[in-house]
Amino acid sequence: MALRIKSHWQNEERERSLPEIAGALAFIAWRIAMEKAINLHCERFVYASDEQRLLVIQEYLVFLIQIADRLSHGPLHDEDRRILVTEFARKVFGHVQDNSQDLLGPGDYGGPFIARLNARSDEYAESQFGADGPSYALLRHLGFEIQALMGISQENRWVIDQVMDRDGWDAYKTFARAFRDLFE
Template sequence: MALRIKSHWSDPDRARSLDEVAGALAFIAWRIALDRAINLHCERFVYRDDAQRLAVIEEYLVFLIQIADRLAHARLDEDRRRDLITGFARRVFDHVQDNATDLLGPGAHGAAFIERLNARSGEYAEYGFTDEGPSYPLLRHLGFEIQRLMGEGQENRWVIDQVMDQDGWEAYRRFDRAFADLFESDPI
């Protein structure tokens, strides 16, 4: 089933705040990350429980926040870029907290996500990103982290290849297109 993402503003002539753009990006990122986690299951990779599936979704979200930062670098000055990415990360945090509470029960689930985001931000900063998209090492790191989360048992031993060669690229392409669509008429 194809993932449909609404990434055009209903009134393209109305100016949007960075917070509105951040909210739209967070919703789109959540949908893409969820879709990629579902796709792994469809490709016969095995999750042991909902907590593991949520951790994979969070790993994709961290990756997409890094992608957004790289894409914003080309479009925005440093202050607006920082505001957008901070707002985006806060909105993603809200999605993680709400969905984790629904799946796992009450708790400070978003705090673990922020820890992961902070750790990965330094790691991803080491990898390149060009006009063609993320570098192979950047995608390999995403695949490595998802492999680590899912385990290296017989059923999941090739998940790193799936993420590096297909799912990571697909997440990037969808997010890149949505990001460009939201900024199409320079709404902010």
């Protein structure tokens, strides 16, 4: 079943600020990342714990933050791009912290997420992103990181292929469409 994303403003006449757009993007990114984590389970890949599932969701969120940065390059001026991506990451941080606390109990979940985001930003910077979307290398890196989180057990040894060939690409397409819709 396809994920339905609401990516049009109710009152399209009203001008939206970059932080408002970032908040909508963060909510959409959370839904996409969660749906992709659920899809891995539906494809018979195995999570050892809820914490592991949340880490996979976070990996997708990091990927989508990188995608937002790449999509905003060109249409937005550098300062607006910085504001959008920073606010987007802050809102995602809030989703990670709140949802992790709800599921796992009190703790600092946002701090490690930001550390992961910073580390991955350097890694993803080496991969290309063209008019057609993320390069094979960018999707492969996402798949590699998710496989590292899930482990190379008998059940999970092909998770990298699932992420590279289907889920990562689907996440990109859904997010890119919503990104464009929110700026119309």
